[in-house]
Amino acid sequence: MKPKLVGITIVVGTAMCLSTAIAQLVTGTPQDNKLVPRSATFYVNVPPDTTPPDNVNNNKTESLGVAISSSGNVIIGWEDDGDGLTDWEAVWTMYNPLGQPITPNTVVTSIDPAYAGQTITTRFLSYFRKDGSAISGRTGWGPKIKANLFGTGVGMGSSTWDLGKEVVEFAPWTDANEDDYPAVQLLTDDGRPIGIVAGVSSTYAQGAGSIRIGDWDYLSNGNIVIVGESRQEDDLVSKYGGAAKGRHVIFRIVDPAGNVVKAETLVSATPTPGEMWHGVGVTKNGFGVRWSAGGRATVRLFDNNGNPITPNIDLGTLTGKEIAAGGGRGDGAGFHGNGDNLYVAICSGQDEQQALRVWVTVLKADGTLVYSKSVCDDYVLTNVGGTDAAIDAKGRVFAVWDARIENDMVDSLVMGRVLDASGQPIGGTFYISESESETSFAYFKSEKPRVAARGDQFAVVWQSNNCPDYSGAPVVAARLFGVLYEPGTIEAEGLTRIVPDTVIDSPQYDALGNWEPYASVLGNSVFLIEGNTFATNTADKQQFVVQLQPVDGSKPARLTYAFYTDAGAPYGDEFNLSRQNGNPGRVAGDARPGAVNYMTGAEVSPHGYLDLFNSDGRWDLFSTLLENSSARYGCVQTFKLDLATLTPTPLSKVQDSANGRVTSGVLVGDQVTRFGGELACLDNGNFVSVVEDRSRVRRPDGNCGVATIFAPDGKVVKETFKIADGDIWSNACAYRGGFAVRMNGIIYFYDNDGNLKGQIDQAICGRSFDRGRGDGTRIQGHINSPYVFLAGTTGGKLVSIAAFDSRDLSFVAVQDVSEAGFPGTADRVNLAVDALNRVVVAWASQPEGYEAYQVAARVMALNENTKTITPLTHSFFPFINTAKTGGIRSLQMSPAITTKQIMIAAKGEINMQNKPELGKDSPKEVNFYTVFTHPAPAEDPTPGVGGPAPTLSIKLTGSTVTVSWAPAATGWVLQATDSLSNPNWTNVGTANPTVVTVGPGTKFYRLQRQ
Structure with missing residues (x-):
């Protein structure tokens, strides 16, 4: 542990039991503020019952930070000084959007001679070596946590002095006095290492004195800005021309690989002393820095290249409110950007009437004032500790602070309030934690909150002494929130309804249960919607139908049965001998533009209807293998659709998907195979059928998922093979070059041939x-x-x-x-x-x-x-x-x-x-x-049936244009439109070449598969 000068406050007192009958002083709620809690309060660094993992709490938790990744995962950082490899000077861990931990227990190793050979296992992580191995959190202190508001990535920066002993590439930054310098570990959205970048060059770091990390952030152009508080005090004179030496704030911009974009630069417009601890925010075209200049909160704004766009802005002078200039170097204050066009600053202090306030100031990206006001004016505060505020893309501000309310018996609790874009409160002040309030046995203080915003998510962390399992000791606490959202109509999203709600084959009776639709699309022309209905002239037998709905609504939909007899006639009578309330059928269309083939599937019993479905004797042997004469099983059939008339023609006879070619054994049960699985058309036009096999043919002791590949004419391309043991429902699909099946949480990838x-x-x-x-x-x-x-x-x-x-x-x-x-x-x-x-x-x-x-x-x-x-x-x-x-x-x-x-x-x-x-x-x-x-x-860029369209050749001769394409490319129709922004493609003809007369205006031509 590196010694640091810190201020220590010792409080001696007696814990008092607070009666739950006390009237709650703070009556606001998250819901009043249009927030929805996504998690209960959870505690981060509570020691486990056993070790490993070595998730130790050293009872010195401080310096918290939080950010939200583009995927919604939350990264939380803190400091908790200790000894050895569990000296958590700067560590982080991650949670999913519901507050569940996702950082795995990780082995931390050391190559530092003082700790060589030692390891711990923990999910409290810090920096990583180039080989991906994790190092201890002991090499840097004072973590600063950020997420990329413009893409993927999160990270932790700290003031490191010992990093070079664990990550050899940073050895040149370590000087004889082991002075601090800023370094940032970049991570993926789920916490995997990307690399480390430094806030100063190795040469700059060798100067006399340390450089602490002030803050850092991702810029919208993909680069990273790192701000340091330099205690190389002579530099203020020797490098920046100041009149006297002193601490000063500098920044450096690097790309994610660490290449320098802008070298070390003084933040202030004047070479005068300044201090900083937190205070970098970003907008879509630049960044801002907040620091203490002469004890006053000062902001300066820059573009993405590090060029200043404002002078030093004294927040007290800008707002006309002296309270806005409070907060010192930033320990208990906050400054953030919304990734678009606004910055927010927050601090506490006394207003003109000497009332204690939490004060929020919002600036535009050019430094002009939006508003500056008290955020907690609904209660009398007797003391305020830490404050922070996050601002979202819509300008909503979520302010948090720890304070004591007048007449409250608890020393300090964490509160919050949300302001709308104009600065008006949406609701009243509320306690951030549902379990830490003056009526919930919060005997000890909770303090020093930090908050982050991302989209419609907010995350709050604070230092709590009220963890039920670790009461009285400081622990990182957190709670996650979302902005209340009320879903609307398609019209509210700017969408237009093409086909209103339409019933498929409206029945006279209530459905028998488990009758639900399955859908696909044929080419880019017809939606295929499989549905259940009643068999002809029955009220207790099910059948399967397919609704053929043109995608553009240009013609009425047509209803057809899912299966046709061997004679090619639609079949609507009873077709299932053992179950009438499911399972639903399946349908899959060839998604290539111009395609006309589709496949249907369902659990049926064609062996029971031999006069209609056994013209080739295919069920003779099969029926003898059935243990149960009333059995049902997954069957499939392929069709060709006439796109003009929406008339299907069978390409194959109804056949068993998995076991129709089995010649021996016993097919057990009344549900031999089931959908269960799914159908999909591959990019070569073949179909894959996946069913849940209960026959015990391929797994004697249970169920399994199996697949069979069929040609459009129904011929078997690859005989049935097992995917995995277990059950399956849907969960099969095609992709470019193959298909995937998901079972038991594993996704299996196959090529088009079933390999x-x-x-x-x-x-x-x-x-x-x-x-x-x-x-x-x-x-x-x-x-x-x-x-x-x-x-x-x-x-x-x-x-x-x-x-x-x-x-x-x-x-x-x-x-x-x-x-x-x-x-x-x-x-x-x-x-x-x-x-x-x-x-x-x-x-x-x-x-x-x-x-x-x-x-x-x-x-x-x-x-x-x-x-x-x-x-x-x-x-x-x-x-x-x-x-x-x-x-x-x-x-x-x-x-x-x-x-x-x-x-x-x-x-x-x-x-x-x-x-x-x-x-x-x-x-x-x-x-x-x-x-x-x-x-x-x-x-649609999908290559059409027969491959992509050939290239058009155009030749102008006088007032005519000859349009032609490769003679070998057949099956195409030439189309024309007057506009590409609002196209109305009409057929010109199929002749190759085609001669058209040049007229007024503009014409665009394309080939479309017939």
């Missing part, structure tokens, strides 16, 4: 997705993309999405889908992916005030370059039939998507006239759907 490429455990994403069979957690992909997406609930109300790369079997990104303050529960989740990695995620939710489940949805997008997933919309209710009362209900949804349209199907009870305010009037659990526009419509 296993490898597997990924979903846990690598750091979120607690369900590892069960997949009822509410699904995977999906698109044949134009190498990525596979996983969506599901990850605790409480949280819906999340993760992406994985099939090329190198790597984790790419994870993100929350539901807003941090989404007010409802989250149940089953489903998703669909378009050709440009835009994903519609839908889930069943019951928001507060709604008597039944309502389907909610949100559209997200993966950026391949930044490896981030960001929203294209807010969460919204996709159906017209959404209502708090009247029995309106939607759930068990299935979405499908093109690059221009989105379809969501569900089951539930609705108003058949689409007047939900009148209440439900449908039978129970009808299948229905709606279609609406994509929030970011674009052309």
Whole structure:
């Protein structure tokens, strides 16, 4: 442990038992402030019952920090001086958005001769060597925690003196006196090491005296600004031309690799002394620094290149409020940017009437004043300790502080309040912790809070002496919040409804249960929606249908049966001999533009209807192998669709997916195989069918997931093979070059031929997705993309999405889908992916005030370059039939998507006239759907059937233009439009070449697959 000069306050007293009958002095709540608690109070550095892990508390917790990553994970840092490798001078650990720890217990090693050979195991981490090995938190002190507001990445900076003994690349920075210098450990969103960058050069660090870290942050251009409080006091004269030596504040800008963008530069416009401890914020085009100049809070703003855009700004002078100049060097004050156009500063002091206040000042990015005011004017404060404030992109300020309220028996507790963009309070002051208030046996003080904002999330940490398991000793406490969000309609998101809520084959009776839709898309022209209905002339037998819905709504939808007889006729009679209330069927379309083939699947019993389904004798042997003559099993059939008339033609006969070619043994039970699994069309036009096999053919002692690859004509391309033991529900999808199947939390990746490429455990994403069979957690992909997406609930109300790369079997990104303050529960989740990695995620939710489940949805997008997933919309209710009362209900949804349209199907009870305010009037659990526009419509880049379009050649001759393409490229039609911004493509013809007459205006031409 390096000795440091610190101020020590000793308090002697007697703990008093506070009666829970005392009237609560602070009556505000997070909800009053439009906040939704995402977690209860949790405590970070409480010693475990056993070691390892060596998560020691040294009883000296201080210097807290917090930040929120782009994925919603929260990084928390602190100092807790001790001895040896558990001397936590500067450490951090991470939590998911619900406050659950995600940093793994990690082995920390040492190459310092004083500790060589020693190890500890802990999730309290600090810096890393180049080889990825972790070092002890003892090499630096005073952590500063930040997250990249413009992309991925988090990090911890500290004042380090001993780093070079553990990370050899930094040995040149260590001088004979082991003076401090700033160094920042850069990390991924889930805490994996990227690299270390220094706040000064090794030469600069060798000067006489230390340089403490003041603060640091990520700039919007990807670089990093690091600010130090230099105690190389002579430099103020020798380097910067000051009249007298003294402490001073400097900055340096580096790129993530440590390359210098701007060398050490004085922050102040004048070479005069200054001090700093916290105080860097960023906006979209620059950064600001707050420090103490002559004991007064001073701010200066810079662009991303480090060029000043303002002089020194004295906050007292700017605001006309002397209290705004308080806070000293920043120990108990705060200064942050919102990553866009605003900065917030906060401190405490006395106003003109000598009243004790917590004071907030908001500045624009150019340094002009927005407002400066008291944030806690609803209670009389008798003392104030630490303060901090975060400001979000909408200008909301979440201020936190520790204070004692007049007549409160507790010395100090942590409070907060939210101001809107104009500075008006949204609600009253409230206690940050639900378990630390004057009525909850908080005998000891809680103090020194820090707060961070990201999107609609806020995270607060503080130094608590009220941890139930460690009462009276300082512990890092935390609580997470979201901004309350009320989902709206598709119209509120700027989307247009193409097809209103439409019932699939409206039944006369209540559904038999488990009748829910499954959906796909054929090319980019027709949505395929599988639904359940009653068999012909029955009220107790199920059948399967497919709704054929043109994506643009240009023609009426057509309903057809999912299976056709061997004679090619639609079959609507009873088809399942052993169960009539499920399971739902499946459907998969070829997603290549111009495609016409699709596959259906369901659990049926064709061996019981030999006169219609046994023209080739395929069920003769099979039926003798069945243990139960009433058995059902997963069957599939392929079709070709006439896109003009929406008329399907069978390409194959109904056949068993998994066991139709088995020639011996016994197929046990009445549910031999089940959907269960899923269908998907590969990018070569073949289909993969995955079912849950209960036959005991491939696993004698239990169930397993199996796959079979079929050609469009129904021929077997690859015979049935086992994926893994266990159960499966949906969770199979195609991607570019192959397909993936998820079972037991493992995603298995195959190429188009069914060869296993490898597997990924979903846990690598750091979120607690369900590892069960997949009822509410699904995977999906698109044949134009190498990525596979996983969506599901990850605790409480949280819906999340993760992406994985099939090329190198790597984790790419994870993100929350539901807003941090989404007010409802989250149940089953489903998703669909378009050709440009835009994903519609839908889930069943019951928001507060709604008597039944309502389907909610949100559209997200993966950026391949930044490896981030960001929203294209807010969460919204996709159906017209959404209502708090009247029995309106939607759930068990299935979405499908093109690059221009989105379809969501569900089951539930609705108003058949689409007047939900009148209440439900449908039978129970009808299948229905709606279609609406994509929030970011674009052309589909997927190579069409037969490959990409050939290149057009154009030749002008007088007043005519000859348009031609390679003669070998057949099956294309030439189309024209007058505008690309609002295209109206019309067919010109199929002749190659085509001669057109030049007319007025502009014409654009393209080839479209017929």
